[in-house]
Amino acid sequence: MNASADIAAALNRLAADEPLADRAAHLERLAGGSFDLLVVGGGITGAGVALDAVSRGLSVALVEGGDFASGTSSRSSKMIHGGFRYLQTGDVALVRESLRERHALQRNAPHLVRVMPFMIPLFLKGGVINPKLSRALGGALWSYQLAGAWRLGRRHKRLSHEEVGQHMPALDMERIGAGYMFYDLRGDDARIVFAVLASAAERGAVVVNHARCIGLSEMKHGRRTARIEVDGTTIEVSAGMVVNATGVWAQTFLDGVGVDSPRKLAPAKGTHIVLPIGLMRNDVAVSLPVASDRRTVSVVDQGPFVYVGSTETTDPADVNEPSVTESDLTYILDGINRHLTRKITPDDITSGWAGFRPLIADGKSAHSSDLSRRHSIEQDAEGLITVTGGKLTTYREMAEGTVDAVCAALGRKAKCTTRQLRLHGYCPSASHLNDGERLGKRYGDRAAKVEELAALSPALAGRITPRGETIVAEALWGLRAEMGASLADVLFRRTRIATYDGRAVLADVVDIAARIGRAAGWTDNRITAETETLKTALRQELGVLALSLPHVADNSSKEDIQ
Incomplete structure (x- = not known):
């Protein structure tokens, strides 16, 4: 054999x-x-x-x-949140419902969600923090706590100027006086x-x-x-x-x-870009205001990556083929760069995604934030x-x-x-795993099976892209155990490597398809067909980001499977 x-x-x-x-x-x-x-x-x-x-x-x-x-x-901001910003619109009932459901998901699927510290910097105006704004934010956070956020066992807190800078060293701290930290949950939507x-x-x-x-x-x-x-x-x-x-x-x-x-539905488009974590160095999620409108962008750490978004617009677009456009890119880069000491360029971006939320129109406003x-x-x-x-x-x-x-x-x-009802893969200890136990945080009590598969061959334990942490064994598991019908299915939605490192996948798509295909026992014809399908999916998803690709280093684990 x-x-x-x-x-x-x-x-x-x-x-x-x-x-x-x-x-x-x-x-x-x-x-x-x-x-x-x-x-x-x-x-x-x-x-x-x-x-x-x-x-x-x-x-x-x-x-x-x-x-x-x-x-x-599979295209959301990947936050399991109570809707803190909905307090601004007075929708306390929705906040309470969201916080109650947030707690239920944490209880039923500790392997899929984890606590997410969320920082809101307080910006200086005329060299001082606006005391009214600070009190209003502090009061809103107490309201959030009383509405049900207390179930996490964490309480919001005020941060000093130095503490804000420690949580996100890339920030231009000359414009920031202090901040607040509160807690929500995060999870992989797909x-x-x-x-x-x-x-x-x-x-x-x-x-x-x-x-x-x-x-x-x-x-x-x-x-x-x-x-x-x-x-x-x-x-x-x-x-x-x-x-x-x-x-x-x-x-x-x-x-x-x-x-x-x-x-009547009013689909709201949300777009995110992905960067190497080293450019932001944030160890918490951060909310930053966009100067051009009343929205904010979030900066969320994700292993070796960090994603920034979202634009959330109701501009007419094709919901069947969401992709990152030039205007999306400009909006996010303009919004984030005004807060950074080192400006982000398109060449820094590793991936991006866009999607539409099925919001319900009420006929009163065209702004997605009001829907x-x-x-x-x-x-x-x-x-x-x-x-x-x-x-x-x-x-x-x-x-x-x-x-x-x-x-x-x-x-x-x-x-x-x-x-x-506990969800498939339930593992009560998964929420306490450290970053080195990544598979346990993704697969729960099925992680041991993926680990056993990876141990069969150095090629199966090899990373799909140099920067990402996803290994070939995870792609095989997605194909065989999670009804993945194609390479695009497993790389976008089961492993997510195409979501976070899509430009690297596209740049090295022939080799990646061959490595996974050989491990899966595919014929050469199947590998060729899967390669072309994956290319098409990546170009559609990345949009303008697919027009030029960064250099991709050689992958260190390309052992052939004989």
Whole structure:
């Protein structure tokens, strides 16, 4: 038996009991199947609905037209926050809801989220700090604490001028007098989606990616029939209820199935750029004001990287192909550079991403900062419910309300159980792991399997890019155990290396595809096809950042797998 066969056998053994490992089995159950509920959309909202419904005893199928989490749910700011800034608009109820759900996610998925210190510098005006502004910020932080932030067991604090500089040495401290520190949570948005989907699949839900709903029949005999286009063929699925959880495409889906809706979405574009951590040297997240408008940009440390954003605009754009534009780049660089001693240039950027949030328009304002972060659950037609809006932090409560409506329509009585439901990979000690235990902080109790896989070969333990920490074994795990259908699927959404080091991946794409492809046992033709698909995805995602690429150092782990 050669090395590739040994690796394949070990991978099959390690992934055998993983709930997302066998896409063919899920697809077999989907085709011609009859379910209580069909969920259309495989982002965090749809995943949450599927888990809530199946945990109440409903038979559930979920289909996603692209890859799971390929829309908004992999393109957020990756913060599990209570919405401190929503206090400015007086939406205390939303803040309380968010803080309650933040605590639930921390309890149920300690391997996916961790505490994030967040610093707000206080800027000088005329050589002094505005006392009114300082008191107002301090008062708002106390309100945040009383609204539910206390559940983290951390209290905000005032920082001295020196302390602010220690937390982010790249700041121009001549304009800063002091600061405040408060605490929220952070998490990998796409990894949370996969944990929720795996939890649903463990309980019997059928979940299939790259399966597009292209038609929906009228309600007949208490059921609707959906036509699903998947793997070059069309299948039919019957369901008592259908939930439209397609996010920014919610109205497009309704139009496609001939259903009118008075609801209006105002997708808000958010863009982030990624830099090497050494340029900022921040050990906390930092909020900095943008001079040109009333928004802020956040600077968030992420291992060897730091990401900065977001622009959050409602300018017309194609939600199907979000990418970093020249105006996005200019806005973020102008916004951040006025606060730094060493100015950032486009050549410093390692990657970037853009996405759209499905915000609900109220007709009163065109500014995305004024649009509602609340969610909407509406029965648009018999047997069809649409859930839109909301945010990552409150996904579980959105799902609970949606499934309450589904159960009412089906005449089923079943209580929600997800408030205390531990997510796939649950590992209570994961939140206390140090930076050297990265796999445990990503995979929870499955980390040992990825580590065992990596130990089989130096090539599997090798980093995919020189700067990133992601190893080849993680890509194989994503392909085999997490329903990754392509190299783009695993590098963007399961490992995230293409998200944080996309320019390096694009510059070295042929070698990277070959290393992963050989380890996966792909043919030369498959490797070539995957290379071209990944190139296209990277160029689309990076936008203007793909037009010129930085030099990429030789990778130190390029051992061939014989």
